[in-house]
Amino acid sequence: MRSEMEPVVTYVGVSHPWMCDAMGHMNVRHYMAMFDDASFQLLGQLTGVEKDKSLGWADVRHEIEYKHETPAGALLTIRSQVVRVGRSSVTYRHAMTGSIEGELHAEATVTSVRFDLAARKSLDIDAETRRRAEALMVG
Template sequence: MGLSHRTRVVIGTADCDALGHMNVARYFALCNQNGFAMQTAMGWNPGDTVDGQRLSFAVVHSESDFKSEVMEGEALVVETDISEISNRSATFRNRIWREDGAPVFESHWKSVLLDLETRRAAHIPEPFREALARYMTL
């Protein structure tokens, strides 16, 4: 199995909604932040200019399962890896669980590599493809 990027977070008051649990938008925000952190760890900062191009992934399709309610003060682990890489896209697998291993959320995001100048899908450069491949799951 490949690498994964993990981040530990503690859910605060601002993460929760009027119902007293973590708001749905926060699940996606945690995965998005973790995915950007993973890319930065690869040496590919989202939005940076590399070889004359400003590139970043943009989600075009997502499928998600909410497995458990999360309350203020709970400590969670957010994990991101990659399940598929094609010429212009990658599918990111995001999982959130409690520190005891109980699952909270899982989501798969198909994302195209976007040229931020032309606003069109771009081919994944070979050095970036190699970095992404290290995070591939079996």
């Protein structure tokens, strides 16, 4: 049995004061932006450099759990792992933690579908992308 893979670092950043709302913590819209950036990094790990510009990914599901308030100035790291590979989709989990203290701030689970941008329909995941996704899969 294969041991659990280490998560991939997919984002490193800071919670700037302009990202904070009237309650003094990072507004939810900025969590989503950071998780979206992390998704691009992870999906790039799966497909490499997209030579065929007619192919892409379409997010079909997001679930976010907020675990700890994120104040201005918080240094943040997102680590990501694949949790499921389907026929045309990949489901993965992002964990946003404080870069220094390791406190879990939020987790997101995302499902993205391999997508033909010209035909506007899902595609089966090719063998190489599947191999890369499975290499990043949780235990």
